[in-house]
Amino acid sequence: MGRTFWGGTFGVRQVRKLVVLLYTAFLIGANPAVADVSALREGDMKKLVLLGEPVAVPEAVLLDAEDGEHALADYKGKWVVLNFWATWCAPCRREMPSLQGLQAAMPGIAVVPVATGRNAVEGIRRFFKDAGVTTLPILRDPQSKLAHSMGVMGLPVTVILNPEGQEVARLIGDADWNSDSAKAVLGALVAGQ
Known part of the structure; x- marks a missing residue:
């Protein structure tokens, strides 16, 4: 069973991926050293x-x-x-x-x-x-x-x-x-x- 977010239905896996992406984006933006390493990936x-x-x-x-x-x-x-x-x-x-x-x-x-x-x-x-x-x-x-x-x-x-x-x-x-x-x-x- 999916959850409804922003007008769309997402399964558990999609929600987890979204959370990871948002969390990673937040961390990269908050920590310049992480951003430097991220560019090498x-x-x-x-x-x-x-x-x-x-x-x-x-x-x-x-x-x-x-x-x-x-x-x-x-x-x-x-x-x-x-x-x-x-x-x-x-x-x-x-x-x-x-x-x-x-x-x-x-x-x-x-x-x-x-x-x-x-x-x-x-x-x-x-x-x-x-x-x-x-x-x-x-x-x-x-x-x-x-x-x-x-x-x-x-x-x-x-x-x-x-x-x-x-x-x-x-x-x-x-x-x-x-x-x-x-x-x-x-x-x-x-x-x-």
């Missing part, structure tokens, strides 16, 4: 939503392949590209090599892929091998606690964290993170600290 990076103000990220325990515990706080002081993914996710398979390419191209940032939900370590290793990923860490959020607390509803989702560990941008869906546009956006964010 091309291709897949057009899906990147830049926040007007940084948002705190909840603490969470992530597990590595040997069940060692890690925290996002381990990355404080660095820009972080936090990617939520799963072994069963086809768009994640397309996206993961570009995340590795981004890490190689911009070693000053931390690319942190987090396998969300039920992902067996062997399945993650096989996924990485099939995708040609050799340099990114294996980190898991087996009960999706971090994903749920950050409002991740589908996969993949990539969140950009500033050096204070706060969310400053989010992209829903897969993207080419090794593209010139992605590197330009991240470079501008880093430079604008």
